[in-house]
Amino acid sequence: MGGSAQAAQGSGRAPPSSVVTVGAAGLLTSARTAVAAETRRSAPAGSVSASPAPGAMTRPSSSTRSRPSSTNQTCTASTRCAGGLLAASRALFDELHARLAEQGHPDLRPAHGYAFRAIGAEGATASELARRLGVTKQAAGKMAAELEALGYVTRAADPRDARRRPLVLTARGADALERSAAAFGELRDEWARRAGADALERAADALELLTDLYGRPGALRPVW
Numbered sequence: 156m157g158g159s160a161q162a163a164q165g166s167g168r169a170p171p172s173s174v175v176t177v178g179a180a181g182l183l184t185s186a187r188t189a190v191a192a193e194t195r196r197s198a199p200a201g202s203v204s205a206s207p208a209p210g211a212m213t214r215p216s217s218s219t220r221s222r223p224s225s226t227n228q229t230c231t232a233s234t235r236c237a238g239g240l241l242a243a244s245r246a247l248f249d250e251l252h253a254r255l256a257e258q259g260h261p262d263l264r265p266a267h268g269y270a271f272r273a274i275g276a277e278g279a280t281a282s283e284l285a286r287r288l289g290v291t292k293q294a295a296g297k298m299a300a301e302l303e304a305l306g307y308v309t310r311a312a313d314p315r316d317a318r319r320r321p322l323v324l325t326a327r328g329a330d331a332l333e334r335s336a337a338a339f340g341e342l343r344d345e346w347a348r349r350a351g352a353d354a355l356e357r358a359a360d361a362l363e364l365l366t367d368l369y370g371r372p373g374a375l376r377p378v379w
Contacts, residue, residue, distance in 0.1 A: 248265050
């Protein structure tokens, strides 16, 4: 996952990139944008989709039952694509965090990687964290308190502003980020051996294109 601001100040090294947010989250972002785009595309013009009540039984309408098979085939292909992206992103996250748990970081979850990236090498206050993540100050404060309790961040003094108490990554936070980078490198290599390096590059290009088409620039939205 990234690096410690304290360690970076002491060693002069820039913190490594957060794997959860730079690598695996690219797949998750593309998956989520694909599902959203497909939902918009497949909804009839002027219709308002509503979810049935929990446990409610639904029956397909006559128009749905009479759709041509080619339409059904297209829907199946679209669903398989979007569902495959979501399943792949979840599988990648789960495996990454299973390996981190074996290496002494059982409490990490993907949202923490977003927070680490938002904190960065210079640190961030709770308000800055909220703005960068696109969440409320209350949610950011809760995330900061959780990470502080787990020993991944601490509050430091800002020599330029005595009133500012930014969150910075601890040595444990830096260790988690470095182990995450190594673990994701292993996952990437395992994927490349199974799919082939060329196929992996094409998949990466396709994911970037999908995100460019439908993604929303700006805040890093944390996930589970």
